[in-house]
Amino acid sequence: MMNTQVRWDSMDIDQLCVNALRVLTIDAIERAKSGHPGMPLGAADMAYVLWTRFLKHNPRDPRWPNRDRFILSAGHGSMLLYALLHLTGYDLPLEELKRFRQWGSRTPGHPEYDPDLGVEMTTGPLGQGFATGVGMAIAERWLRHYFNRPGFPLVDHYVYAIVSDGDLMEGISHEAASFAGHQRLGRLIYLYDDNHISIDGPTSLAFTEDVAARFEAYGWHVQKVDGHDREAVAQAIARAREVQDKPSLIMARTHIGYGSPHKQDTAEVHGAPLGPEEARLTKERLGWPPDKEFFVPERVYEHMRQAITRGEAWEKEWQQMWEKYRATYPELAAQFEQFLKRELPPDWDADMPVFEPGQQLATRKASGKVLNAIAPRVLNLVSGSADLTPSNQTYLHGYGDLSPEQPTARNIHYGVREHAMAAAINGMVLHGGLIPYGGTFLVFSDYLRPSLRLAALMKIPSIFVFTHDSLWLGEDGPTHQPVEHIPSLRAMPNLTVIRPSDATEVVEAWRYILTHQDEGPMALLLTRQGVPVLDRSVLASAAGLHRGAYVLAEAEGGAPRLLLLATGSEVHLALGARDVLQQRGIPTRVVAMPSWEIFERQPQSYREEVLPPEVTARLAVEAAMPLGWERYVGTQGDVIGVEQFGASAPYKVLMEHFGFTVENIVARAEALLSRTE
């Protein structure tokens, strides 16, 4: 426990600032009557050292591209971040700290991505910050090697994080750490707030692995320090910065709830306010006037807001370099700007493939062709897959495999690490400069769901290619066959799910994805099996995908009596059924619905044009749990879906057994018509 002799007005400036961080935390949490004081009290020393002695940032321009990134992976310690942002001069007045965890404040319970405030990402779900930082470090290295020229360190920064035992227990930390070690990401420096306490009690209840040995096994540089010895922390960070060929973990032994006379080193201080009396006692122990609230000595501001002067000087220096760079390398400079703005070059889609009708082509294969057609023009498009590259058809041919030796290669082999892949993609997107996408089987979207959710929450344009998107992957069987995944992705706010009907729609899907990077993450669902390339000279243009759903084939011989709605590989079956129904004199409209979310963004008039309210005989066909289709087919309608897990068999056999045949669609449609008319 710290020396309690010194009062704030005679405290040395470093201790004063550290304690100011602590006291702001205490007061904000007391006022909110909710929050996590333990981590900020314990990690204040190391955070202070990092922020005042190493972190290259400019509080006046939180979007400065060459800033160091700082992630509070232990997001429950949000007040530590808010106190740092406030004291170093970001746009976060004390008033906002007083509104911690209140409606509409900029100080929510866990940090929420706020690039104008210096909050680099949303954290809270453990392990995510840890793994996202890896993506940032990949992006930094990629851009550094791509853009820097002798004397022009345009991109040249570190990625720091404070991580907790919870982060290190989560499986994603293993995936990300193993991957980061493999990639030798020397600019990654993580401070582990090793406080020996988790919610259930001492970490010894559940967490006794040798963390240092584990990370060394991953190829990390590991140091152990006393997390309250600021000089030791500084030396460790300095050493970590020197190690350029390994990511660094600094294990800083700290005391959770540091300074709290009765709660330090207990689980109790993790996630609840100290309470008024203990708050008083703690402030006293910290040398603070116990009865003042939100008291910040002026000396603290003076000292910590030097971050502004320093930051402005750094940025100014960088700006001057940038101006010279622009003069010296105008083309590269233009590209740098374009990359950072997520702009596409003109004619980026000039080489889009054209698919001839008649052939059978898996939509994943069409996607591979599209990607390789645009890769030569969209130079920051970066591919990846969780060890399913050939299956996902994600590879960009001729652009190499990312490695320490090939840091600007454009294919990333993530290994069988879906979760780390998704977080890394988020990290690259958050860093800026790259357009990353990653592939796996749709069924394994479950493995990366927490990172996908974070992308959706941050509404950032992470792109996921989910192939093998239905039972029709066949023999691999139910473990590999998605059933519930389409509806469970549709259930996620801000996520756009696109399941193209054929190769031509795949072209439009990629066009949509890359030109709507303001609409949040996108999931592109693609078939394993071949599906016919539809004849667009007879059917509607695939450009209809840009409206989410469209009339693919109009009813003939009168107003539609029946609507057939379908997505993906079921669309051509619906077309086949329409042929039969039309022959039987039933005017049948087929609506392709590649994306519910895009469709819902259209004006009501368009939606009613596609799905006229007066036509209540509606049959949807989709090889997935039908949850949610009722909104389109109505109570009178019907859905041919899959309400059980799949089975291992050749896919055509499965299609028979599960009723995905033209004959069954026709039969169900006729039964529906006889009920509704």
Add this chain to the structure above:
Amino acid sequence: MMNTQVRWDSMDIDQLCVNALRVLTIDAIERAKSGHPGMPLGAADMAYVLWTRFLKHNPRDPRWPNRDRFILSAGHGSMLLYALLHLTGYDLPLEELKRFRQWGSRTPGHPEYDPDLGVEMTTGPLGQGFATGVGMAIAERWLRHYFNRPGFPLVDHYVYAIVSDGDLMEGISHEAASFAGHQRLGRLIYLYDDNHISIDGPTSLAFTEDVAARFEAYGWHVQKVDGHDREAVAQAIARAREVQDKPSLIMARTHIGYGSPHKQDTAEVHGAPLGPEEARLTKERLGWPPDKEFFVPERVYEHMRQAITRGEAWEKEWQQMWEKYRATYPELAAQFEQFLKRELPPDWDADMPVFEPGQQLATRKASGKVLNAIAPRVLNLVSGSADLTPSNQTYLHGYGDLSPEQPTARNIHYGVREHAMAAAINGMVLHGGLIPYGGTFLVFSDYLRPSLRLAALMKIPSIFVFTHDSLWLGEDGPTHQPVEHIPSLRAMPNLTVIRPSDATEVVEAWRYILTHQDEGPMALLLTRQGVPVLDRSVLASAAGLHRGAYVLAEAEGGAPRLLLLATGSEVHLALGARDVLQQRGIPTRVVAMPSWEIFERQPQSYREEVLPPEVTARLAVEAAMPLGWERYVGTQGDVIGVEQFGASAPYKVLMEHFGFTVENIVARAEALLSRTE
């Protein structure tokens, strides 16, 4: 590459059997024109050693409780397992191997849980087998210490698995390995098929961690052997069995596609048939007649089916011991049988708490009371939480914390390892003898979803307690607030989701869960915040939960003009709205719908009784994405749901902002009525 001089008819018996495993794999995959030959060819040696020299099992009684468990975590190598089962005399005729990956066969693409065949669990999604085995080993140790008496090793077996690089890359392997090391599970012995090849190519593309050092850091015993040196493998397994205080990893260097002249050691052999010509050449290389299909020399059967004699002898010996045990310890023996049959003791629910109306009680707290009321009677009920024990209210007071020193304690601290927790629960259930449940926040169900899916696929009674089940957890904000999780759980086949309205329904929920262990996994969704205990003297009995949905409050003053449907913490709001609407002369029925899935199992007559088709004015209230509610409210109806992510604020403020108030329900109901009537 192996010696090719020796023909099958002069081959030594061990080599002959190993090659028979290989050739069956080749032929089955060739016939199916689909499958993964690489792993079986490479791992046949070690599998053969394990199965013939160590694995204690009885092919004639795959359910023998004291058998060793064997898991093929690398489930894509399914043909290896099928070949082993066939050759050692399980109920798997050669005909089934010829129907590999065909509709209705017992030899699906990936192994599917089949306890009568010796398939201990479904595998394929990587990492799952690895982590599930940990749960099996926990169960073995628990039961061993609980039941065994001097001279009566009633439970005394090992858990073996063959794992792949993919298993070890997945995050869940980290969680499970760290947890298993912490728990010192000495009966866990995993053979790592270290073949240096993944789908994308050499593992060096993405996987260069020091696996041995990593596992040693977790507290495992690690050995390295040549996986084709059967003697070395045998010695390693023997040593691993001697190490009783650490789980063991045997890293066996193998060659994927062993024996294939052109494809050994390539990624190509992982997931596609060899092709007819390469199959011929491989068989030749293996000393087999190249043109025969499914040829198994009689000597192979003779040798490998000794497993039956051995197994029957083991089981007989065990049965004799069991008879003596039963005579000596009749009460324990009865309990052993009861545990294994998943039966509950009579009066197991005699001490169920009764909750007085009027008070506010979080349903998680009610659940904690229920669990502690039944724990003294249901002695194999085993609790756990992923480091949220106090929040989830899952703790069984007075029953200790599971550890090597307290192997029969009934609370498991999984650490912040949701995924490993879920898999361990699956493993305990699969092993038999325990009734485990595990808790985390509903939002973090995403972290364990792949294991939850496996439980659903196997239709096993894994129980999950998901608390903090809506935005109303309040200040922790959107990272912790589930929105899409309720519909995304409902989308999963075989999973029953229960969201009780109040404390009294929680009692019934647990009653339902524990008495319906044949209905697959269950997810119990509970509130963080207090909700009123409903007055059942006025309202319908909470026993209605057993039908999924029920009329909680009937319309008064005539047939219902309006149905209010609600779940969980929104039910009391619906009741409040009903009061207002009734006062305004609108006969309003409130339907509590704690479980859609249970409701869907009821006869149509009951469902129409609860939701009369003629009442089309229906308003659902649930603090979640409304996806799917249309099936109950119809196109005329309305849903008060949450179609965006939440926010950080006190929950009552959130309820106002998101429209979860009596006033808003009334307003929406009246608007609905004015539209529909």
